[in-house]
Amino acid sequence: MGRSREMTGTCRQILEAATVAFSRKGFRATTIAEICVLAGTNLASVNYHFGDKENLYIEAWREAFRRSLEKHPPDGGVAPDAPVEERFRGRIMSIMGRVLDPECYDFEIAHMEIGNPTGILFDVIHEHMEPLDAELDAIVRELLGPRATAEDVQLCSMSIRAQCLNPMVFSMRPGAHEYLPPPLPLSPKLNLVLVADHVIRFSLAGIAEARRQIESRARAGKQPAARRR
Amino acid sequence: MGRSREMTGTCRQILEAATVAFSRKGFRATTIAEICVLAGTNLASVNYHFGDKENLYIEAWREAFRRSLEKHPPDGGVAPDAPVEERFRGRIMSIMGRVLDPECYDFEIAHMEIGNPTGILFDVIHEHMEPLDAELDAIVRELLGPRATAEDVQLCSMSIRAQCLNPMVFSMRPGAHEYLPPPLPLSPKLNLVLVADHVIRFSLAGIAEARRQIESRARAGKQPAARRR
DNA sequence: CTGCAATTTAAATGATTATTTCAAATAGCT
DNA sequence: AGCTATTTGAAATAATCATTTAAATTGCAG
Numbered sequence: 001m002g003r004s005r006e007m008t009g010t011c012r013q014i015l016e017a018a019t020v021a022f023s024r025k026g027f028r029a030t031t032i033a034e035i036c037v038l039a040g041t042n043l044a045s046v047n048y049h050f051g052d053k054e055n056l057y058i059e060a061w062r063e064a065f066r067r068s069l070e071k072h073p074p075d076g077g078v079a080p081d082a083p084v085e086e087r088f089r090g091r092i093m094s095i096m097g098r099v100l101d102p103e104c105y106d107f108e109i110a111h112m113e114i115g116n117p118t119g120i121l122f123d124v125i126h127e128h129m130e131p132l133d134a135e136l137d138a139i140v141r142e143l144l145g146p147r148a149t150a151e152d153v154q155l156c157s158m159s160i161r162a163q164c165l166n167p168m169v170f171s172m173r174p175g176a177h178e179y180l181p182p183p184l185p186l187s188p189k190l191n192l193v194l195v196a197d198h199v200i201r202f203s204l205a206g207i208a209e210a211r212r213q214i215e216s217r218a219r220a221g222k223q224p225a226a227r228r229r
Numbered sequence: 230m231g232r233s234r235e236m237t238g239t240c241r242q243i244l245e246a247a248t249v250a251f252s253r254k255g256f257r258a259t260t261i262a263e264i265c266v267l268a269g270t271n272l273a274s275v276n277y278h279f280g281d282k283e284n285l286y287i288e289a290w291r292e293a294f295r296r297s298l299e300k301h302p303p304d305g306g307v308a309p310d311a312p313v314e315e316r317f318r319g320r321i322m323s324i325m326g327r328v329l330d331p332e333c334y335d336f337e338i339a340h341m342e343i344g345n346p347t348g349i350l351f352d353v354i355h356e357h358m359e360p361l362d363a364e365l366d367a368i369v370r371e372l373l374g375p376r377a378t379a380e381d382v383q384l385c386s387m388s389i390r391a392q393c394l395n396p397m398v399f400s401m402r403p404g405a406h407e408y409l410p411p412p413l414p415l416s417p418k419l420n421l422v423l424v425a426d427h428v429i430r431f432s433l434a435g436i437a438e439a440r441r442q443i444e445s446r447a448r449a450g451k452q453p454a455a456r457r458r
Numbered sequence: 459c460t461g462c463a464a465t466t467t468a469a470a471t472g473a474t475t476a477t478t479t480c481a482a483a484t485a486g487c488t
Numbered sequence: 489a490g491c492t493a494t495t496t497g498a499a500a501t502a503a504t505c506a507t508t509t510a511a512a513t514t515g516c517a518g
Contacts, residue, residue, distance in 0.1 A: 041495085042496055042497080045496090115255075115341070115344035165398065166391035195384070201435075202384075202439065204438075205439075272506095274466075276506080277465075
């Protein structure tokens with residue numbers, strides 16, 4: 001079968017163009033024609049190599065995710081036996097790195113999909129993201145101490161993720177305004193390390209406070225004749 | 230001129246249908262036909278009463294914002310001379326109320342606009358939101374103490390807003406799954422008071438930590454022969 | 459009750475835009 | 489040279505919508 005074991009030039013160019021295009025405009029607003037122009041290939045190439053647009057969408061997200069994690073390992077390069085605060089820092093740096101890195105498209109595509117759902121991507125995203133989410137949750141649980149309930153963990157994880165994903169919600173990625181029509185009202189010049197450091201300190205303080213509350217709640221519920229709420 | 234001083238039945242019905250429709254699918258994906266079906270009016274009624282779709286979009290957001298604030302006053306019902314923590318709590322309750330209340334559409338429409346910008350709404354949104362944003366910033370500044378820089382305030386405000394808006398990003402508003410195709414992976418049963426209380430405690434702790442850092446930074450920069458970083 | 463202006467209606471206009479397919483051309487390999 | 493994988497350009501196919509128009513209707517003032 002000639003060349004093309006996997007990923008001949010055209011194929012790869014389409015894939016890369018697709019990740020960019022889908023991350024900017026989402027599935028519906030992106031046209032195959034646009035992708036092909038960006039990829040420098042013929043209009044028919046997408047259907048030839050990927051069958052249809054939906055399949056390309058899935059493959060593009062897979063590829064974006066793979067490359068994103070390759071560049072920003074989820075543990076942030078921190079050893080698994082490092083102190084929990086260090087492991088926490090590593091995770092946040094990794095997530096925010098992926099969110100803010102203009103070469104990473106996985107979160108952007110996922111965000112577009114959530115904002116204007118097609119349903120095409122939910123299985124793939126869930127399958128790939130869940131393990132990472134669970135690992136972050138485990139670290140948060142560790143920080144909250146042994147008395148933390150699942151709900152405690154969920155609330156704190158929510159606060160943390162919200163902060164990490166926020167720059168994406170407001171299109172504050174570097175270069176975003178080159179393709180986004182109107183200059184958005186709030187767009188501080190942000191610097192990964194500055195923001196990530198802030199998020200880490202802010203969140204560790206929030207978690208410590210939650211832990212205090214959890215432990216005082218546990219004390220109150222144990223020592224005297226148990227009195228709930 | 231007959232009846233219709235302002236807002237005859239049809240007009241109001243269109244406006245209400247439009248806020249709902251735009252908040253669900255954004256400007257582009259919403260068709261005039263859809264709005265008219267939802268409003269129970271004729272297809273031509275939008276053009277007759279509002280001129281065109283863009284103008285309806287603007288009017289719909291205006292109306293959604295007005296009603297949202299009417300239901301959830303920005304100060305959360307806390308007196309202006311209350312302690313700053315109380316005023317902070319009031320603001321958060323108000324914002325999260327608006328975000329999570331299924332009858333409020335202002336944040337949802339704004340979020341759709343940000344995710345898939347048309348530019349049509351930016352002026353109106355900015356004009357209406359800025360004062361409120363500034364008021365929250367002022368409270369954060371108060372909490373951070375006199376030594377806080379604009380950047381300190383900005384970072385903390387960002388963390389707070391991120392947490393408040395997060396439920397919207399993940400379509401966790403009550404009833405969202407009735408019109409959103411696929412059930413999203415993470416959708417905890419959330420309760421306004423529970424989540425808002427968490428956000429308030431979490432954020433106050435984060436702010437307190439930031440304040441500590443600001444003040445130790447100020448001490449370090451003053452007393453000894455100034456040594457930065 | 460008449461006539462006028464505001465509203466509502468149904469149908470059509472008109473213009474656009476995109477995915478997919480196809481048959482022919484090309485290029486690489488043996 | 490001959491086979492197969494790819495690339496090409498163009499066309500087929502299809503699906504929509506915002507907006508306009510002219511006719512019908514409504515409600516009120518005179």
